[in-house]
Amino acid sequence: MTKDGGGADLIPGLGDLPGKPSPGGRSGAGGRGAPQKRAKTPKKGARRPAGELPVARVAVDMSLPHLDRPFDYLVPAELDAKAVPGCRVRVRFAGQLVDGFLLERVAESGHDGKLLYLERVTSPEPVLTPEVAALAREVANRYAGTFADVLRLAVPPRHARVEAEPAPAPGGGPPDDGAPRGIGAWSEYPAGASFLSALADGRAPRAVWTALPGLDWAAAIARAVGVTLRAGRGALVVVADGRDVARVDAALKEELGEGRHVALTAELGPAERYRRWLAVLRGSARAVVGTRAAMFAPVADLGLVVLWDDGDDVHAEPHAPYPHPREVLALRAHRTGAAALIGGFTRTTDATQLVESGWAHALAADRQRVRAAMPRVRYAGEDAQLARDAAARTARLPNLAFEAARSALQDGPVLVQVPRRGYVPGIACGRCRTPARCAACQGPLSLPSSHAAPHCRWCGRIAGDWHCPECGFFQVRAVVVGAKRTAEELGRAFPGVPVRTSGRDAVLECVGPERALVISTPGAEPPAEGGYTAALLLDGWVLLGRPDLRAGEETLRRWMNAAALVRAQGPVVVAAEGSLPPVQALVRWDPITYAERELAERREVGFPPAVRMASLTGTPAAVREVLADARLPEGAEVLGPVPVPQAPGPQAAGPQAAGAQAGAEAQERERALIRVPRAAGHALARALKEAQGVRSARKAAETVRVEIDPLELI
Template structure:
C-alpha cells in the first residue's frame, strides 16, 4: 500500500500517460526538494512566530481518510501540531483538510518522518482521543478490503460504529468493571459436548490456550446455545476473549440468556441494531476498554474489538441474513476465519446442517469435523416422512379442505392431542400469486406488469410491486375475470387449518409479527422459514408444506438452502416426533432430511460444484452495471491467468414500480478463477476500479466477490 502524503497519484493501468497531481491533502513539491516538519519546502525558512509547530516526538501522523474512492485507498501523511500531540493517539478520530474540505479520518500511526516530498498539512483537530480503532481491527479491515476488492473506508464504516459523544464522556459507562471470570482452576465440565466424540478434546484444547478449529454439526434440539456458552466460558477461563455471531436478534436474545446463565453478569455484552445508537455504542466501548470479554451479536459484531481474542463462533453460516448488504459485502464466515488466523484463536462454525463453504474448510484441512455418532443422531432426530401432495390430496376429501396430504393431516390431528404443531409455509401473505381461473395465465398489473396477489379472502387483487388495486382485472388471453391461487401463503394456510381443525388455536409467525416462543398447550403454529418460534418442551409434530416452492427456485444454492430451512424447523420437534415433508422422496435434499445426514449431502454438493467450477470450489466475482461501464472495467482489469468471463447478460428487473425502466439497462458479468487465484482476481478488479475512479467515470460498477446469488 502506497503511503503518500502529497496527493500525487501514479494511476495504475495508465503507464503511457504523464504523471499528474490529483486531489490530496497537500501540494506537490518541486523535484529534488523534501519537506521537513516545521519548515516550508519552498523557502526552507523557519516558521513565523505564532504559527503552528509540529510535535517534538513522532510529528507525522498517517491518516485513513473517510473517502471511498478506490484510487485514494491508502493512508495520507499529516503533521501533528504540538498542541494536539497528547490527544493524537493511534486509533483516535480526527478531522483533516482533504482536497479543500474538512473530512473525518482515523489516525493509524505516528512516525518520525514522512516519505512524501512536499508540504504536509496539519491535523485540524482531534475529534476524540478515545482510541476506537485498535491495531488488530485496522489490520483486519485492510485485509477484508483487499479480500473483497473494496476500500478501507467502506469496511471501516462497518467495523467502527458512529461516535456518541455523551456516552464517551460518561463515567463508568462500561459495564462489568468489577466482574471476574469463573475460577480457572476448576476442571473443565464438557456439559452437552459429551454427546460429541471430539467435544471433550475441543474444549481441552481451548482450555490449554490452543487454537482448535471445527465445523460443528449440531444435534437437533435447543442445546446449541448451552454448548456455545460452555465453549465461551472455557475460552474466558484461559484468559482470552470470545466473539459469537448469530443470524438475528432472536438468536442474540437466546444466546445472551445462555451466556448469562453460564458466566453470570458483567462478563459479556450483546450487540444488536435494536439497542439504539447510544446503548450500542456504550456496550461497544465496554468491549473496547476490556471490561466485557465476550460478545454476542449479529453480523456487525464480527469486527468487535475483543481483547486477546481466543475464540470466534458463527452459528448457522448458511443463513442469508449473514450476507452484508453494504459494500464490499463481506461475509462473517470469511471475516471470522481471517480473525482466527490472525489472532491465533480457535474457531467454531456450527449449525444443524452444513454448508458447502464449511465443507470446503474441512476438506482443505483448515478445520476438523465435529459431529455426533450415528447412534446418538438416531435417538435425537425426529421421524421424517415424505409424501407427494397431489396423490394424497386426491384420495382424501378432508385433507383436501386443509390443503394437507392425508399423512400430514393425521400426524397433525394426533399430535394436537398432546401439544403444539408447527406448520412451515414457504410464502408469506394470503395468496401471493394468482392466475386466470380458465387458462392459467399469470395475473399481472396493467400499469407496471408486476404480479397480482390477494391480501385477504374479501379483498380485490392488488399489485405486489406498485400497490395498485386491480378490481376490474380480466385475462388478456381469454377474457376470463375469475382468478385461482397459484401459491398459497401463510395467512391463507392458517385460515384453512382453522376450518379443518375447529376449536384449535391457530397462530401465525412471519415478517410482520414473529412469535418469540409458544407454550406447551395445543395449537397450530403457521410460520414462514426463519420465523419458527421454539416451543416449550418442543413441538409434537411439524408439517413442511409446499416443498416445490423452495426446491424450484432458480438458484445454485436452492437444494442446500431448502435442506437448511427444513432441518432448522424439524430440529424444534421432540426427539422421535413426526415430521412430514410435502416433496418428492427421490430428491437428494429430501433423502438427506429423512436420514438426518446433512454432511453427506454437503460433500456430494461440493463435489458436483467442483466438477462444474462453481463456488466454493472456485472463486467468482460479479460485475453489475451498464454495458458500457462493464466493458470499460473489463478492459482495464489485468485478470489473472485462467480467468473466465461469463456474460454479460441482462439483469432481471427488480421488484418495484421502477422495474422495466432503467433496471433493464443493467447487465451482469461473472468472472471465474481457480481458488488459488482469488486474491489476484480481487486485486485486479480493485486496480481497475481505481483507474475508473481516477478518470472520474460517471457510471459505477458494483463488484461483489463470491456473491451469495449467482443466478
C-alpha cells in the same frame, strides 16, 4: 504524492493534499540566478510540529479506490497528547475537511514535499485497535474493496456523550474463579471433550459443528465461551438475528454471570450500542454476542470465534465490500491464533470446503446418537400412502400430514412451515391458468384477504374489474397460498384449536406446551416449551423450484432448522417429491453427505465454493471498461456479460410514463461473472481493485458493483 501518482491530479484542490506543495509555492532553491531568501521567522501563534514522532499516518474516509492508502500529516504540538494511534481526526483533503483515523505516528515521512497539519482530534479515544485495522485491510483486499468502506462496518459512529461517561468496572476475573465445570451438551459428540480441552489449554482448535436436533445449541456455545474465558482469553459469537442473540445472551448470563459479556444488535439504538461497544474496547467485557456487524468487535486477546448457522442469507452484508462473517471470522481466527467454531443443524458447502481443505475438522455425533435424537421424517407420496390415497402426491395437505397433526395436537403444539407470507400472493385465471397481471404496470396481482379485491404487488392499484386477457374469464384461482390463508384453512380443519402465526409482521418469541397450531414462515419459527409434537413442511416445491444455485442447500437448511424444534422421534411430514436429494437428506438426517455430494458436483462444473468467482454489475459500457482494464490472473474465465432483469417496483402511468421508461431502458444494466481457481482468488480481487482504481482516477461517472463470491449467481 507526486504529480503523476495514480491520477490524483484530477481531484480539485489537489495542491492542498498532504505531501504536495501548495499552489504557486516553490520547493528548494529558486531558478538560476534567483536571489537567496532568508529563512522566515515563525509568526507568533504559528503551528509547530510535535517534538517526538511528528508525522501521523491517517486513513482518510474516502472510498475512491485509487486513493485507498494512508496519507502523512504533521501532528501539531498542541495535539501531541491527544493524537494517539487509533483515534478519530479531522484533516484537510482535496480542499475539504474530512474524517479519518490516525493509524500510527512515525519520526519521518517518506515524502519530500510539504505536509499539512492535522486540523483537530475529534476524539482521543483509540477506537481503532491495531488488530482490527490489520483485519480491515485484509478484508478490503480479499473483497476488492476499500479500507474506508470496511472501517464504516467495523467502527460504529461516535457519540460524544457516551464517550464522556465513566468507564464501567471490569466484569471481574474468570467465571467461577476458574473452577472446573462439566462439558454439558458437548458430551454428545465424540470429539466434544477434546475440543473443550483444547480451549482450556489455550490452543486454537477449528471445527465445523453439526449440532444435534433438540439440544440447546445456545447453552453449548455458552459453555465453549466460558471455557475460553476461564483460560484467560476473549470470545466472539456471531448469530443471524436478534432472536438468536437473545437466546445466546441468556445462556451466557447463566454460564458466566453478569457483567462479563455484552450483546450487540441494531435494535439497541446508536447510543446504547456504542456504549456496549466501548465496554468491549476498554476491556470491561471479554465476550461478545451479536449479529453480523459484531464480527469486527474489538475483543482483547481473542481466543474463540463462533458463527452459528452460516448458511442463513441474513449473514450477507448488503454494504460494500459485502464481506461474509464466515470469511471474516476465519481470517480473524487465522491472524490472531484463535479457535473457530462454525455450527448449525445442517452444513453448508462453504463449511464443507473448510473441512476438506484441512483448515477445520468435523465435529458431529455418531449415527446411533443422531437416530435417537432426530424426528421421524416422512414425505407425501410414499407408495403405501398412494395406494390408499391417490391424490396424496398433489394435495397441499395430504391425508398423512392431516392425521399426523390431529394425533400430535393431543400432546402439544404443532408447527406448520409455509414458504410464503400473506394470504394469496399469486393468482391466475380460473379457466386457462394465465397469471393475473396489473393493467397499469404488468405487476403480479395478489389477494390480501378472503373479502378483498385483487391488488398489484408493485404499484398497489386495485384491480376489481380484472378479467383474463386471453379468455375473458373473470374468476381467479390461487397459484401460491400464503401463511395467512393456511392459518385460515387449518383453523377450519381443526375447530377449537388455537391458531397462531409467526412471520415478518409479528414474530413469536416462543410458545407454551399447550395444544396449538403455529403457522410460520421459514426463519420465524418460535421454539416451543418442551419441543413441538409434530411439524408439517408445506409447499416444498416453492423452495426447491427457485432459480438459484443454492436452492437445494437452502431448502434443506430451512427444513432442518424447523424439524430440529420437534421432540425426539416426533413426526415430521414434508410435502415434496421423495426422490429429491434434499428430501432424502432430511429423511436420513444426514446433511453432511448431502453437502459433500453438492460440493463434489460444483467442483465438476466449476461453481463456488469450489472456485472463486466475482460478479461485475453496471451499465454495459462500464462493465466492459472494467473487463478491459483488469489484468486478470492466468486461467480466468469471463462469463457474459448478460442483461440483468430490472428490479420489480411501482411504475408511473400517464404522459410521463414513456419518458421514464425510456430513461430506464437507457440505464440498462448487465452482469459479468469471472471464474478463477481458488488459489487465484487474491489475484482476482487485486486485479479488479486496480481496474476500479483506474476508473476512479478517470472520474468515471458510472459505477460498477464488484462482489467477490456473491451469494446469488443466477
